[in-house]
Amino acid sequence: MTTIYKTLKKDHEKHRELLAKIAETSGDSPERRELYSKFFYDVSAHAAAEEEAFYSPLMKTSDGQPEARHSVAEHKKLDDIMKELMDMDMSSTGWLTRFKTLKHDYEHHMEEEENEIFEQARESIGGDKDGDIAETFIERKAAERKLVDEKAEDALQH
Ligand SMILES: [Fe+2]
Numbered sequence: 828m829t830t831i832y833k834t835l836k837k838d839h840e841k842h843r844e845l846l847a848k849i850a851e852t853s854g855d856s857p858e859r860r861e862l863y864s865k866f867f868y869d870v871s872a873h874a875a876a877e878e879e880a881f882y883s884p885l886m887k888t889s890d891g892q893p894e895a896r897h898s899v900a901e902h903k904k905l906d907d908i909m910k911e912l913m914d915m916d917m918s919s920t921g922w923l924t925r926f927k928t929l930k931h932d933y934e935h936h937m938e939e940e941e942n943e944i945f946e947q948a949r950e951s952i953g954g955d956k957d958g959d960i961a962e963t964f965i966e967r968k969a970a971e972r973k974l975v976d977e978k979a980e981d982a983l984q985h
């Protein structure tokens with residue numbers, strides 16, 4: 828049976844790989860554009876689903892609440908940098924510098940989730956809800972992705 832922890836970790840692995848690949852790209856290349864937009868949409872959907880499926884029940888526990896609040900605040904900060912990079916000229920030298928800040932901050936965020944928050948959540952939420960939380964996460968993330976794809980299609984048509 829899959830657990831929420833395995834599911835989130837699998838996403839994180841994918842994000843780490845994309846971060847490493849993007850750091851190797853240069854200038855306003857199709858490669859950088861494609862990899863960054865893949866990263867942007869997947870992390871956005873991941874964070875939204877993570878908040879709804881995982882942080883929302885953790886927020887309701889007294890022991891887990893501070894961690895949940897901390898992580899959700901980090902999501903907001905990461906989202907701001909991600910959007911900034913999306914709007915920035917990808918050929919400018921500043922892009923990679925800013926991207927490296929994002930890479931550093933997001934890697935730190937994932938590490939904290941995996942090494943500290945999951946441990947806390949296992950205690951606070953308990954193992955019996957694992958499967959349900961994983962299912963909610965997968966459904967919510969798919970719905971988020973669908974929304975993004977529809978918007979992208981819309982943008983192409985107009
Ligand atoms: Fe997160």
Ligand SMILES: [Fe+2]
Pocket residue numbers: 835839873877937940
């Ligand atoms: Fe995460």
